[in-house]
Amino acid sequence: MMKESKYLSRQADALGFIHWTEDEHRIWSDLYCRQIEVIRGRACPQFLSGLKLLDLPPDQIPQLPHVNSALEQATGWTTVQVPALINFSEFFRLLANRQFPVATFIRSREDFDYLQEPDIFHEVFGHCPLLTNPAFAHFTHTYGKLGLAASKEDRVILARLYWFTVEFGLVTSAEGLRIYGGGILSSPGETVYALESNQPLRLPLNPVEAMRTPYRIDIMQPLYYVLADFEQLFHLAQSDIMALVQQAKRLGLFVPRFPPKRQAS
Numbered sequence: 001m002m003k004e005s006k007y008l009s010r011q012a013d014a015l016g017f018i019h020w021t022e023d024e025h026r027i028w029s030d031l032y033c034r035q036i037e038v039i040r041g042r043a044c045p046q047f048l049s050g051l052k053l054l055d056l057p058p059d060q061i062p063q064l065p066h067v068n069s070a071l072e073q074a075t076g077w078t079t080v081q082v083p084a085l086i087n088f089s090e091f092f093r094l095l096a097n098r099q100f101p102v103a104t105f106i107r108s109r110e111d112f113d114y115l116q117e118p119d120i121f122h123e124v125f126g127h128c129p130l131l132t133n134p135a136f137a138h139f140t141h142t143y144g145k146l147g148l149a150a151s152k153e154d155r156v157i158l159a160r161l162y163w164f165t166v167e168f169g170l171v172t173s174a175e176g177l178r179i180y181g182g183g184i185l186s187s188p189g190e191t192v193y194a195l196e197s198n199q200p201l202r203l204p205l206n207p208v209e210a211m212r213t214p215y216r217i218d219i220m221q222p223l224y225y226v227l228a229d230f231e232q233l234f235h236l237a238q239s240d241i242m243a244l245v246q247q248a249k250r251l252g253l254f255v256p257r258f259p260p261k262r263q264a265s
């Protein structure tokens with residue numbers, strides 16, 4: 001059951017522009033300036049070049065028509081305004097149309113470091129930079145088409161694959177472990193935690209295992225799956241993902257063995 005959002009979403013005018021308040025612009029500006037520092041040496045190179053390409057304004061909430069023109073030029077994707085977290089069928093339908101959902105509210109200061117639901121900073125700063133990467137956009141589009149055609153039950157399994165890659169994925173790079181998951185890169189708290197805390201488990205990404213692993217959306221992740229490189233994700237897009245879904249269903253839930261709670265570092 002979808003938890004009701006505690007935030008009020010904003011209405012756009014006929015041209016798709018939202019008239020944010022000064023306070024809301026200042027929260028974006030503080031989040032942007034903080035994350036630009038925190039992602040240095042932590043976000044994967046593909047994210048950093050996508051962020052540069054999008055050329056988001058540092059001091060005010062970007063208007064979606066502007067984000068769309070950069071995105072469209074790069075990969076043909078656009079954004080669509082949604083009130084908050086949307087259900088899987090709406091979500092897959094949008095991705096299958098190369099449209100990315102953008103929740104039209106921004107977090108409050110009390111949720112600055114970590115927010116339990118996607119806001120406009122998460123969707124635009126967290127997800128849109130990698131959607132300018134053709135191979136990554138292709139994976140997301142393929143994933144959306146699969147989800148659209150899938151049964152309700154298979155959508156839950158496919159959502160796990162999305163969760164452990166596009167949302168909370170890590171990737172090994174020449175310089176070491178890096179983040180590509182948009183759900184991490186929009187959170188000042190989790191960006192540091194995901195790479196540097198000794199709390200979470202970090203396992204090599206095995207797509208069937210990821211699709212068998214349940215996840216929570218309201219806490220910093222206890223488990224991250226690590227891609228060997230982006231090629232692995234693009235290769236996955238070419239493989240028979242629905243056959244992997246059937247395998248995951250046959251094998252049932254995978255419950256990772258978490259080490260005893262170590263003192264947080």
Ligand SMILES: C[C@H](O)[C@H](O)[C@H]1CNc2nc(N)[nH]c(=O)c2N1
Nearest residue numbers: 084085086091101103118159167
């Ligand atoms: C699996 C995933 O993270 C999440 O559940 C989906 C569904 N609904 C969503 N709704 C919004 N607004 N933004 C999102 O990123 C998602 N992602």
Ligand SMILES: N[C@@H](Cc1ccccc1)C(=O)O
Nearest residue numbers: 114115116117118183186187
């Ligand atoms: N936790 C992310 C937002 C998010 C919530 C739920 C799912 C995915 C992302 C942040 O603080 O930016």
Ligand SMILES: [Fe+2]
Nearest residue numbers: 118167182183
């Ligand atoms: Fe997301």
